[in-house]
Amino acid sequence: MPPSDPPSAQPPRHARQSAIPLPEWLLHYRTHWVKGDLIAGLTSAAVVIPNALAYATLAGLPVEAGLYTAFFPMMIYALFGTSRVLSVSTTTTLAILTTSALARVAPGSGQTELLTAAATLGVLVGAMLMIASLLRLGFVANFISAPVLVGFKAGIAVVIFVDQLPKLLGIHVVKGEFFYNVLRIIEGIPRATPPTVVVAAVALVALVLLRRFVPRVPAPLIVVACAIVASKLLDLHALGVDTVGTVPAGLPAPRLPVLALVDTLWPIALGMALMSFTETVAAGRAFARHGEPVPRANRELFATGLANLVGALFGAMPGGGGTTQTAVNRRAGACSQAAALVTAAVALAAMLLLSPLIGPIPQAVLAAVVIVYSIGLFDPIEFRAIARVRRMEFVWALVALAGVVVVGTLQGILVAIVVSLAALAHQLSDPPVYVLARKRNTDVFRPVSHAHPNDETWPGLLMLLPEGRIYFANVEQIGQKILRLIAAAAPQTVIVDLSGVFDIEYTALKMFADSEQRLRARGITLWLAAMNPEVLALVQRSPLGEALGRERMFHNLEQAVSHYRTAVLGETSETGSAR
Structure with missing residues (x-):
């Protein structure tokens, strides 16, 4: 069978500039x-x-x-x-x-x-x-x-x-x-x-x-x-x-x-x-x-x-x-x-x-x-x-x-x-929300699983990872999942890892802001981590950003966990700087 052209093959210069309205493949024919x-x-x-x-x-x-x-x-x-x-x-x-x-x-x-x-x-x-x-x-x-x-x-x-x-x-x-x-x-x-x-x-x-x-x-x-x-x-x-x-x-x-x-x-x-x-x-x-x-x-x-x-x-x-x-x-x-x-x-x-x-x-x-x-x-x-x-x-x-x-x-x-x-619509309206733990002696965070019983968690800390775009059609579903997980864990601090969220709408930002107020009233602190630049800019321009301040938004989940362990649990490990 005759070989096909390599990806880098280019047509002759005179063929590319031909004024004759011929098909492209005919101009390049071998x-x-x-x-x-x-x-x-x-x-x-x-x-x-x-x-x-x-x-x-x-x-x-x-x-x-x-x-x-x-x-x-x-x-x-x-x-x-x-x-x-x-x-x-x-x-x-x-x-x-x-x-x-x-x-x-x-x-x-x-x-x-x-x-x-x-x-x-x-x-x-x-x-x-x-x-x-x-x-x-x-x-x-x-x-x-x-x-x-x-x-x-x-x-x-x-x-x-x-x-x-x-x-x-x-x-x-x-x-x-x-x-x-x-x-x-x-x-x-x-x-x-x-x-x-x-x-x-x-x-x-x-x-x-x-x-x-x-x-x-x-x-x-x-x-x-x-x-x-x-x-x-x-x-x-x-x-x-x-x-x-x-x-x-x-x-x-x-x-x-x-x-x-x-x-x-x-x-x-x-x-x-x-x-x-x-x-x-x-x-x-x-x-x-x-x-x-x-x-x-x-x-x-x-x-x-x-x-x-x-x-x-x-x-x-x-x-x-x-x-x-x-x-x-x-x-x-x-x-x-x-x-x-x-x-x-x-x-x-x-x-x-x-x-x-x-x-x-x-x-x-x-x-x-x-x-x-x-x-x-x-x-x-x-x-x-x-x-x-x-x-x-x-x-x-x-x-x-x-x-x-x-x-x-x-x-x-x-x-x-x-x-x-x-x-x-079903897939977009019901995105997953995972509870995370850290693989021991690493900086790898993964969903909690019976297959990994030795993964690390910390007292009073709940780490959550939603995935996908958060917008008006799924924000209610995501909010209910998060609240159920919080009710089951009764944490002191909730860190939401947004590395899997590529976009977040105004409706979702409003839901997070309202939820932050209700959680704060119950003595629970909300932190955000690992936002891409677009999501970070949206959060900072919203009431949620004003409520959180820079001290409760972190570059990544590892930094947020390190800050929690030193600032809340009083451990002596090195504290990462907040965003």
Whole structure:
């Protein structure tokens, strides 16, 4: 595999000053990348194109929409994106969200209406991403926590499996809510078409075995190619196996959005834009190597927004960076965005020359591709890892999963965001407060623990360590914790170590000032230690600073303890100077 450039590599001076509006990666392109990019682009095409065809059928769109999705977004992102190896078309998550959106806005409609609705949806997603780029909202992707995203994707996997199961069985089901669909499928099992079931079973087994034992082989391409041959030789359509049907050759005609649909689609598009950006940034960061540019969030917003906008005008589905196809691209040796251009070129060739070969593909085979590449979204190992680290976050993941399954994928986005924000609010509103002791014969202070029974404490002294930002939403909780600890210890002096507090609000300062007065009335003295310069300045400007004076504020906890031992306990060790 060609080596990547070292971090210190700089582009030639003439390239940096070029007036030609070329992509940055093209200005810095190295000749030894050509082989890797060519092989990676061809390999990725073998995965991207069959998946895109399957995702188009998942959304109820004509299968050629998958080819358009593998061409336009891929090409646009390669020219404007910042990740060298990101492969951009549609993804499993975005495909199922598109399916739900079209089912809501155009239920029972023909393909013309669905294509118009898809164009409107894609334009809205693209426009929202580009507007977010102008407003520099790249940080918004961080508002969905990793556990919640794990649960959301697992829910998507469950929904996709149930959605595609009728195609594997060769039955037709009037779709509704999740549990309604499950019941209709169970009722329809006796009507399953045996040839379709056989084709689906063979495709599933082949995909699983190829992925398991020959992971470098493009399993979807091989399975789809074999399905085309079998369909023609055995005339599967005559045996009752549904096939893709006629696929028009050539480039798509431009398709304009319909303003009348904007009012219905914009909330859905907003959630899809967030998911598109989140998946894109996550995949781009995950596969960036040392020495390669790290994807820039706001530039990624613009690139994916433009890719969606242009793609939608030419029949493509809403898209983003896909983890699976990006992994294939990286493993195959991609060195730059040129690999994506190769993939787009193969999709273009398929549009112009290979459309007659797409028609005989059995729908059951495309459904099998969707299921096999979607099942990875449900990862029990991730759930187990989350539960091992923190059970509450495991609950959040389960809530996100249930939100997608019970209330639907589109509402599931809202559930995921709300759960993430609720989780953040919970963490911020309930920060820990530790009781400290000193490791014997050291200057190391640590939380009191049964594991360290010999740590030092001193009569009448309680040392406390709150952590995090102290502000109006959590100050009451922190205050109650501190008062409970004081009531339990009945100290003469309380030292609050603020080294773990990076900011403190006026409300918190007022609470500390009020508490200081109440403690002083009970004969308990409050000291503060280890404040950073910003917190110290805030305290000094507040009534709390006036009440404490410089003699009750210390540079660090060791100094405060030393002062307590000499001034209060009367020990003869050296006394540290107060702040």
